[in-house]
Amino acid sequence: MNIVAEVTAQKVSWSNWAGNQRVEHASGYLPKTELELQQIVRHATANNLRIKAVGSGHSFTAIALAEEILVDLSHYDQVVEIDKIKNTVTVQSGIQLSKLNLELHKNGLAMQNLGDISYQTIAGAISTSTHGTGLKFTGIANQVVGMRIVLADSSAVDCSLEVNAELFHCARVGLGALGLISTVTLQLVSAFNLSVIEEPMRVDDVLANLDHHVESNDHFEFFWVPHTGWALTKRNNRTLDAAKPMSKFSHWYSKTLMENYAFGAVCMLGRARPALIPKLAKALPSSGRNEYCDASYKVFASKRIIKFYEMEYAIPREACEEALNRVRRMVKDSGFFLNFPVEVRFTAPDEIPLSTASNRESAYIAVHIYKGMNYVPYFKEVESIMNSYQGRPHWGKLHFQDANSLAPRYPQWDVFQKVRNLVDPTRTFANRYTETVLGK
């Protein structure tokens, strides 16, 4: 009997956004219903095949690489229910945050916090512990209040704080290793505006007043520009003021031309002639001051047209100044030519076992390199600095850790492993990446 009668596979190739992870000839499925998700899992376990769901492919690591069965959830992307009494939304796991944000805004609702972009799917974002910035706010996974997951035995189970609590606890940041997430329920807030000030500051001044910036703004972040003493700062604060967006021209000039095309041209020139990078970097901080006010989802998420590779580490917040200064010294002493800023953000702790902010207030330091350039030496130097702060790498961004080095950095590591052994003893949802970072 063909148990996947309704959903049929096609041989597919796939690559991630950055183009550094690819797979050829996987068996690709495009399910539209939960029943189809269950059928795919049943087919996989019956034939001893491994499954990987892919979201929008915005992870830089091989976390979403499907070695045998690839489940593309782009046709499983509907809003199931909005509950205006509880301020929650239930969505199918393949919905992109950009589509979700628009639906929520139409209903006077919003997600509590977001990262820099909204191309990700909800399941992809939570599975890697995707986060934004703001000391009073956590990553996206901690906004989840319920999930429905198709497990390796093909059952679809609900989980929340009340039902299957241990599974819920772990599956919010599950690295795609516990099952196929079918639906996600998020706790929302009423739609809100953010008042924004973006301006360059001396990086020494930012660091000297770091606690003040981080504690007195709802969402503070900065980008240190290597080879300069400058940082581009962003202070976003929640406000009841009416939106006063940038004019269309200013928005295009600042966000599309300067942050993407002009920056891309500078990166391309720097890749061809690295020695020019320090001079080119001096032009970046002159991008000036912007002040505006707009709907939260429009402010949080930006366009990202220029392709790059990225590594990001979560470290205890109190180590941020020292760690960044060590990165600055290393860059000065190393002779690296770096054409991308170093991004620094902050979040509150949560209690999710494999969240990068698990049980500690966190600073995030992210380094980037333009696509096509060798990232390994620079990222390894940064990683060795982050190791001395028990740094936790973003699960979707490049790093060189394995299960042995990671286990001591997560107080609830064993809780996750116990749940994994219980729900996926035959490792239907594993791939080489999860074997490396979680063990076989």
Ligand SMILES: Cc1cc2nc3c(=O)[nH]c(=O)nc-3n(C[C@H](O)[C@H](O)[C@H](O)COP(=O)(O)OP(=O)(O)OC[C@H]3O[C@@H](n4cnc5c(N)ncnc54)[C@H](O)[C@@H]3O)c2cc1C
């Ligand atoms: C330009 C750019 C900007 C970024 N900005 C930020 C940022 O501001 N903050 C931040 O923290 N990160 C950021 N990231 C990283 C990104 O948020 C994560 O890598 C995220 O996981 C990508 O989501 P995705 O939908 O593309 O998932 P994918 O990368 O496709 O998949 C990620 C994981 O989710 C699993 N998965 C997907 N769907 C399911 C499902 N239904 N069931 C089970 N598992 C599933 C996959 O198997 C995989 O393990 C950025 C990445 C890029 C390229």
